[in-house]
Amino acid sequence: MPDHAPPPTPRTLFTEFARMGLSGFGGVLPFVRRAVVERNRWLDDREFVELLSLGQVLPGPNVINLAVMMGLRFAGWRGALAAFAGLVFVPMAIVLGLLLLYEHFQDIAAVRNMLRGMTAVAAGLVLATGVKLALGQSRTWRAALVGVGAFVAIGVLRWPLLPVMAVLVPLAIWLEWNTMRGVKTGKLEAE
């Protein structure tokens, strides 16, 4: 690791993460990579990907996980808090400002209709993300079973998330574990 910059202070973490949060519309992750790896050289690409995949395995908003882990690594607890505050609270002020603007004008029919049009697009964006992820996966019957099960239970039947996840998460991991073990013991030569 030859050309790492010196670790940032909590103050720098706050301002840098605020800058990343304010740059990204519809996802800040690309800006986080650019700022952390390219502009500030706090991490190299390999370290960044390692941290990101850990952030994605753990529950919660991925980019927030990434920010607090980096904050802790570079500047301890104060660093984690500073990165979190910069990334979340600074853009939050803008979002709440937009909300107040909307509430002021929401009696106008055109404004309400505008939001409906935006939601129709936002729904399409989320669906497209799901489809994109599905296309990038190796298509197995276990993934399909768990995915369709989640869609029917949560999307169509509108069941509460907690009991559904209490069943589907262990089931999904058990199915995957069984397969990985099968590959290791029996089918290794066929791979």
Next chain:
Amino acid sequence: MERIAELLGHFATLSLLAIGGASSTIPDMHRFLVEANGWLTDAQFSAMYAISQAAPGPNVLFVALFGWKVAGFGGSLAAIVGMCGPSSLIAVGFEYFAGRSPHARWPVLIRRGLAGLTIGLLLSTGWVLAASIDHRWTGIALTLATVVLTLKTRVHPLLLIGIGAAAGALGFV
């Protein structure tokens, strides 16, 4: 005050269930805020989400808008701290105790195993959002067109949101 505590508690639970990001818990937020408690109408729920998409910042900020509608500024703080707090504590815990050691097999196992689940939840989110506003065929067409354009082209999401805003303001949706 009671509502703020309930918000904090519910979003703190969702924080631990949010695999694949905060968006995958939107169907349960809809169930909790609109169907079970009646704190938001369907139209308000989808409007809050749409506003968050038109603003900069991490995706998770839409929960602050839900919180605001339920209980003002305290509600927005409760929602965002609830949604990010427990999961952040787990993340720093991992960084503190296991961050520097090379990865074993289990992250791969969990990521691969839960991929299908994450996809099912994301599709549920799209479905719930679409069902909240797409009552006319034009709305459904706009949603489907967005899916196709996003998959087939490199068009910027914000441009699509802008087109949706224009189509809506002109009364097409």
